[in-house]
Amino acid sequence: MAGPGIPAYLGVAVFLFVTGAFGVLLRRSPLIVLLSLEIMLNGANLALIAFSRHWGNGDGQIFAISVMAVAAAEVVVGLGLIVAMARKKLNLDVDELSSLKG
Amino acid sequence: MVAAAWICLLLPLAGALLITLLGNVLSRKAAGVLATSSVAGAFVAAAVAFVTMLGDGEQHRSHLSTGFTWLSAGSFQADFSILLDPLSLVMMLVITGVGSLIVLYSIGYMHGDNEERRFFGYMALFVFSMLLLVQGGNLLLLLVGWGLVGLSSYLLIGFWHEKPSAVAAAKKAFIINAIGDATFAIAIIVIIQQTHIVGFDALSALNPDNHGVLNLVALGLLGGAVAKSAQLPLHTWLPDAMEGPTPVSALIHAATMVTAGVYLIARCHTVFESAHQVQNIAAGIGALTIVVAGAIALVQTDIKRVIAYSTMSQIGYMFVGVGLGAYASSMFHLMTHAFFKALLFMGAGIVIHALSGEQDIRQMGGLRKLMPRTYVMMLIASLALIGFPLTSGFFSKDAILAGALASGPYGAALWVIGMIGALLTGVYTSRMFLTVFHGAPGDLVLRQLGPDAHGQGATTDGHGHGEGPRTMLIPVAILTVLALGGGFIQVFDWWTGMQTWLESVVPSLHEPTGWQEAISSIGAPLLGLVGVTFGWAVYGSRKDTAPKPSRSLEHKLYFDELYDRIAYAPAAFIARFVTRLIEGPLVIGSGDLVGHVTRGAGEKARLLQNGLVRSYALLIALSFAVMGIVFLAVR
Amino acid sequence: MSLLAVTAVGNVLVWAVWVLAVATCIGTGLLVVTRTNPFHSALALIGNLGSLAVLYLLLSSEFVAAAQVLVYAGAVMVMFLFVIAYLGGKADAPWIGGRTWHQAASAVAGLAILVNVLVAIGMAAGGSLKHEAQLDQVFGSPSEIGRLFLTDHLLAFEVTSIVLLIAAVGGVVLGSHARRSEAEDAAALAAGEQV
Numbered sequence: 022m023a024g025p026g027i028p029a030y031l032g033v034a035v036f037l038f039v040t041g042a043f044g045v046l047l048r049r050s051p052l053i054v055l056l057s058l059e060i061m062l063n064g065a066n067l068a069l070i071a072f073s074r075h076w077g078n079g080d081g082q083i084f085a086i087s088v089m090a091v092a093a094a095e096v097v098v099g100l101g102l103i104v105a106m107a108r109k110k111l112n113l114d115v116d117e118l119s120s121l122k123g
Numbered sequence: 124m125v126a127a128a129w130i131c132l133l134l135p136l137a138g139a140l141l142i143t144l145l146g147n148v149l150s151r152k153a154a155g156v157l158a159t160s161s162v163a164g165a166f167v168a169a170a171v172a173f174v175t176m177l178g179d180g181e182q183h184r185s186h187l188s189t190g191f192t193w194l195s196a197g198s199f200q201a202d203f204s205i206l207l208d209p210l211s212l213v214m215m216l217v218i219t220g221v222g223s224l225i226v227l228y229s230i231g232y233m234h235g236d237n238e239e240r241r242f243f244g245y246m247a248l249f250v251f252s253m254l255l256l257v258q259g260g261n262l263l264l265l266l267v268g269w270g271l272v273g274l275s276s277y278l279l280i281g282f283w284h285e286k287p288s289a290v291a292a293a294k295k296a297f298i299i300n301a302i303g304d305a306t307f308a309i310a311i312i313v314i315i316q317q318t319h320i321v322g323f324d325a326l327s328a329l330n331p332d333n334h335g336v337l338n339l340v341a342l343g344l345l346g347g348a349v350a351k352s353a354q355l356p357l358h359t360w361l362p363d364a365m366e367g368p369t370p371v372s373a374l375i376h377a378a379t380m381v382t383a384g385v386y387l388i389a390r391c392h393t394v395f396e397s398a399h400q401v402q403n404i405a406a407g408i409g410a411l412t413i414v415v416a417g418a419i420a421l422v423q424t425d426i427k428r429v430i431a432y433s434t435m436s437q438i439g440y441m442f443v444g445v446g447l448g449a450y451a452s453s454m455f456h457l458m459t460h461a462f463f464k465a466l467l468f469m470g471a472g473i474v475i476h477a478l479s480g481e482q483d484i485r486q487m488g489g490l491r492k493l494m495p496r497t498y499v500m501m502l503i504a505s506l507a508l509i510g511f512p513l514t515s516g517f518f519s520k521d522a523i524l525a526g527a528l529a530s531g532p533y534g535a536a537l538w539v540i541g542m543i544g545a546l547l548t549g550v551y552t553s554r555m556f557l558t559v560f561h562g563a564p565g566d567l568v569l570r571q572l573g574p575d576a577h578g579q580g581a582t583t584d585g586h587g588h589g590e591g592p593r594t595m596l597i598p599v600a601i602l603t604v605l606a607l608g609g610g611f612i613q614v615f616d617w618w619t620g621m622q623t624w625l626e627s628v629v630p631s632l633h634e635p636t637g638w639q640e641a642i643s644s645i646g647a648p649l650l651g652l653v654g655v656t657f658g659w660a661v662y663g664s665r666k667d668t669a670p671k672p673s674r675s676l677e678h679k680l681y682f683d684e685l686y687d688r689i690a691y692a693p694a695a696f697i698a699r700f701v702t703r704l705i706e707g708p709l710v711i712g713s714g715d716l717v718g719h720v721t722r723g724a725g726e727k728a729r730l731l732q733n734g735l736v737r738s739y740a741l742l743i744a745l746s747f748a749v750m751g752i753v754f755l756a757v758r
Numbered sequence: 759m760s761l762l763a764v765t766a767v768g769n770v771l772v773w774a775v776w777v778l779a780v781a782t783c784i785g786t787g788l789l790v791v792t793r794t795n796p797f798h799s800a801l802a803l804i805g806n807l808g809s810l811a812v813l814y815l816l817l818s819s820e821f822v823a824a825a826q827v828l829v830y831a832g833a834v835m836v837m838f839l840f841v842i843a844y845l846g847g848k849a850d851a852p853w854i855g856g857r858t859w860h861q862a863a864s865a866v867a868g869l870a871i872l873v874n875v876l877v878a879i880g881m882a883a884g885g886s887l888k889h890e891a892q893l894d895q896v897f898g899s900p901s902e903i904g905r906l907f908l909t910d911h912l913l914a915f916e917v918t919s920i921v922l923l924i925a926a927v928g929g930v931v932l933g934s935h936a937r938r939s940e941a942e943d944a945a946a947l948a949a950g951e952q953v
Contacts, residue, residue, distance in 0.1 A: 073819065
């Protein structure tokens, strides 16, 4: 295979994943949190594709496509929540959604 | 014939189920009619089976009919089957015949009670259970019926469940019967372990040389019989069982269930004959009960309890009979006793009914003029109980006594005790009878039945109808005829109907000679009459009939107190001990501890649920990191 | 000689593309997380997704790369942009941190994960990750993906469709619910004004 080996791809994947995780953990805007989640998912997808290539086996790609579909579903629900929040005239802040406090 | 037996068994069950399931759909009257007709239908079926069996040859009268395989485990198999033979047929006829009369009687007696339907449902259930007991084709079914009659007896004794004494009596009956059930079950388990079958043929399959096993089995069976038939020392439940409605006392605690022990010994006679000592013990217990129960009956003041002790005493005769091998005579006495004792109870029921529930004979008196029909039939029943010549009790009791005399010196000793019992019977019967029906009427009697009492007692609670409605009097009349003439089934050894009938199933061991018959037949009624004379002298004229009993008799020979000491008190002591040392700190304490710990943990864990999504995400990330480190470390 | 030269030139080209893609990928990723204007974040995410598609191509996964561009960078991101445009100024997300311990713990957790995985990759790099498999002709082609989806992974395929359906229903419910509560609020407000 031309270019860098699989470990390099995996490194990029984990870097993306951790970047997204920081966004999820540190940002309070639900929009940014959702975008960061997408980055995490894509990091995972990259790892899946890299392993798929490594083993020469298409199953990893199937998995990645499924993840994409799930991400699309998640985006629908997440954006629906954000729109609902906005209509409720709440601040767009994930910490506002704390009515499950025990 | 077998089909008739199945119908006989299942009709009362159908009646009980219908009454239970239909509930309020059924009127109270209809429930009574349904119960009566189901039991009467069973009687008709039993009669059909009887007539058909008469046509069979002597040796072909035993039919085992299997409905379906009930249990099957490996080579062991128990069927749901019924055994129809002369012995079970006699019991079936008595149970359904007397039973249908008593259920009919209770339509009148229970009229106006709040829960009549429940009563009739229980009654039908009882008849089914009793039929299952006598018809069961193997030991296991016999045990099932045995337990079911205990259950329905419990339900019926405690029928008036708002009365604490009735509930206590029901519990007592159930617990004491459970002792018998346990020994019976042990006996059956031993039989199964020894022979690997549960049919009645297992009884003769036991190794006759293995005396330990035989004695164990016989003792277990005897324990069951003693408890169910209220023989010493497990008799204390029967007098208390009189808390139940009077028809229950008549049906269960006089005519049928309490005689199940006699049936059991007769049915398992092969075991008892092999375990001879145990059979002698059975006879001894019977003899002891005759005297003890007769003596206690002398001083009881509750009319039903007097009859209850008399029942114990009469069953004692039957135990003497089966204990000495006079099976046919015992079954004969079982039958005639069912007639006259049911009659006595029903008569007592009419009296109690007329007096609005009063059972104390000291409050009664002078009822002869006020209740002439009841007087006549109670007179006949009492004469039969005493064994007055030519009444039914005369033939049967004397047959047992003659059989006892015919079976050696031990039998002769028991014969003497039986004679004493006959004397006691005369005394207590005449005491009860004279106190209730002769003398001057008491205040209560005048209030309830006197000339100016009309419209007062009659309206209050449905009781106090004079001598009762026709549904009560018809069965009483039929039973009066039977109590009077039922003994002619077997007259000495001139006409041995019962003996011949049962010969193929339970052949009697001894044949009394002419003089033995004669001395018993003359001696027993004579002693009975002596007792009556004595009773007449003491109780006949006096109004104040409060007897001057010995204190120990009044306390029923301290049996209840004894059981209280040896069984209840230690149990209560242990229970208190366990409560204080184990229940309190460990069981209850651990419950509190678990509660507190969980609650505290919840209080702390609640703080984690701060509702902030990001902190949940942080927890996930942290645990992910920790897990990663762990996976790396263990790699 | 020439073949070797061609291969070497190709290799250099691949490396260059790879470096470019990775740089874009990491840079846009950081932009997504750090911008205060979500519109910028979303645009950065599109760049991120595009560069990832390039990486997928380098990994011979043509179909996934195409799907990435079409589904992700196309459909999903359009949805994002619509919502951000709908929210307008409300969507601005100034960088307001949470509690200090939360930030610190987040940093620790994130870095720990990073180090963890990097160590794991490093440990495997010389071993099981060293040699890739030889690829056959169909690897990553649409026909191969279609065959796998309709044979080996049919259940996953169907389940995914159900997940999407549920998400669609959920989106509709959330939307209509929000609208209804909005109407109720308006009604309550009107009633309050009347009193």
